[in-house]
Amino acid sequence: MATSIIERNNVKVLGEGSQTIIFAHGFGSDQTAWRHQVAAFAPNFRIVLFDHVGAGKSDFSAYSPRRYSSIYSYAEDLLDLCYELKLSKSILVGHSVSGMVSLLAALVEPDCFSQLIFLGASPRYLNDNDVGYYGGFEQSDLDALYTAMSTNYYAWATGFAPLVIANPDKPEVATEFASTLSAIRPDIAQAVAKVIFQSDHRAELPRLNVPTVILQTTDDIAVPPQVGEYMQVKIPHSQLIPIPAKGHVPHLSAPDVVTSAIAQCIAT
Numbered sequence: 001m002a003t004s005i006i007e008r009n010n011v012k013v014l015g016e017g018s019q020t021i022i023f024a025h026g027f028g029s030d031q032t033a034w035r036h037q038v039a040a041f042a043p044n045f046r047i048v049l050f051d052h053v054g055a056g057k058s059d060f061s062a063y064s065p066r067r068y069s070s071i072y073s074y075a076e077d078l079l080d081l082c083y084e085l086k087l088s089k090s091i092l093v094g095h096s097v098s099g100m101v102s103l104l105a106a107l108v109e110p111d112c113f114s115q116l117i118f119l120g121a122s123p124r125y126l127n128d129n130d131v132g133y134y135g136g137f138e139q140s141d142l143d144a145l146y147t148a149m150s151t152n153y154y155a156w157a158t159g160f161a162p163l164v165i166a167n168p169d170k171p172e173v174a175t176e177f178a179s180t181l182s183a184i185r186p187d188i189a190q191a192v193a194k195v196i197f198q199s200d201h202r203a204e205l206p207r208l209n210v211p212t213v214i215l216q217t218t219d220d221i222a223v224p225p226q227v228g229e230y231m232q233v234k235i236p237h238s239q240l241i242p243i244p245a246k247g248h249v250p251h252l253s254a255p256d257v258v259t260s261a262i263a264q265c266i267a268t
Contacts, residue, residue, distance in 0.1 A: 005080045009050040010057040013085065015042035020087055021266075022048045024078065026096025026120065027196055028157075028164070028181040028189075029249065030056025033095070036255030037262060048090070050081060052098075054188040056180075065191045071097065071199055075104035082112045089114040093262060095251065096120050096222070097196045104201070106210045116212045117265050119258065120248050122223045123201040123231060133202070134226040142197050149193060153186035166219045166247030173253045205234035212238040213265040215258070219246040241265070 005011065012031065021041055023034040031049040038047055051058040052074055067073055078101055082090070092113050094102040099121020106113050125135045126142070148156045161178035162168065181189070212235050216228035225242075232240035243261045245254035 005077070005084045008053060008059045008062045009077060009081060010059075011081060011085075012049040013046065014038070014049075015045050015047040017043075017045040020046040020048060020090040022050075022078075022081075022087070022090050022092045024050070024092065024094045024098035024102060025052065025055065026094075026098055026249070027192060028161075028177060028184070029095070030180055030183075032056070033180070033249065033252055034093075037093070037251060037259050040259045040263075045091075048081070048085065048087070053077065054192060055184060060185065060188070063188055068192065068195065070195060071100050071201070072104055074098075074101045075108070078102065078105045079109055079112065082109065088112055091115045091117065091266060093117045093119065094121060096122075096248065100199065100201050103204060103208055103212075107204060107207055110210050113210050115265065116208075116210050117215065117262060118212065118231070119215045119251065120217065120220055120223050121214070121231070122227045123205055123234075124199065125197045125222065126200070133230065134224060136222065136224045136227070137197070145197070146190065146194065149186070149190050153189065154182055157181040163221050164248045165253055166221065167253040170253055173249070176252065177249055202230075202234070205231060206236065208235050209237065214238060214240045215261050215265075216240060216242050217245045217247060217250050218242075220248045222248045 025031055025033050030051045054063040088111055090113055092102045099118035102116050125137050127135050158178050162174040165174040165177055214228050214231050228240050232238050243257055245257045247253050251258040
């Protein structure tokens with residue numbers, strides 16, 4: 001790629017401390033979603049933030065549907081970031097798709113990470129009735145989602161955001177999420193959504209040896225509780241922690257709860 005990883009992924013390094021926390025955002029979001037956690041942890045930790053290619057202030061010219069046809073490519077970007085900044089034994093907090101991004105990266109270079117913290121992560125969103133796996137979606141559900149995205153992307157984003165946030169008493173959070181969703185180029189958003197929702201990384205879970213904590217909220221339209229329970233069973237050295245927050249983006253809708261949970265994970 002023509003640009004460096006620092007420019008390409010809009011990498012920011014801040015904070016104080018010998019231990020590094022990497023915050024990795026989910027689909028429809030960008031690094032600004034972590035601002036509450038950054039404020040809490042920056043006094044004592046080195047913080048690394050970045051935007052996945054196609055999101056936030058990343059270099060959109062670096063995106064191609066061929067390059068980013070699987071989650072593995074995002075894992076390669078994460079490892080590029082670690083190499084560039086000479087990071088090792090970092091704590092990685094991955095929201096949504098970044099949970100599996102960090103898992104795949106840790107399988108290749110486990111020494112890059114001392115701990116993975118999943119927030120609203122899922123190895124597979126589709127139900128697999130043959131083996132009794134409940135991911136939350138049937139293929140018909142996803143097909144309808146893709147159709148809505150392609151018909152009128154901005155209307156879809158406006159309607160989808162409140163469902164994802166699941167906090168009707170906090171409309172400003174849904175408005176913010178709709179805004180970051182709408183900032184993604186529609187063609188990129190549609191392609192990335194299909195990559196994420198059609199992915200299946202269940203087979204990789206047992207291979208992960210980095211200590212992992214799974215933070216699970218309630219009323220998450222994308223990741224039902226069964227998914228967290230499944231990962232806890234399949235991932236060695238893992239712990240499932242239900243947190244008292246609703247929706248898929250709790251670091252925005254219940255920032256103090258998420259900050260406290262992350263602090264608890266790090267302390268233990």
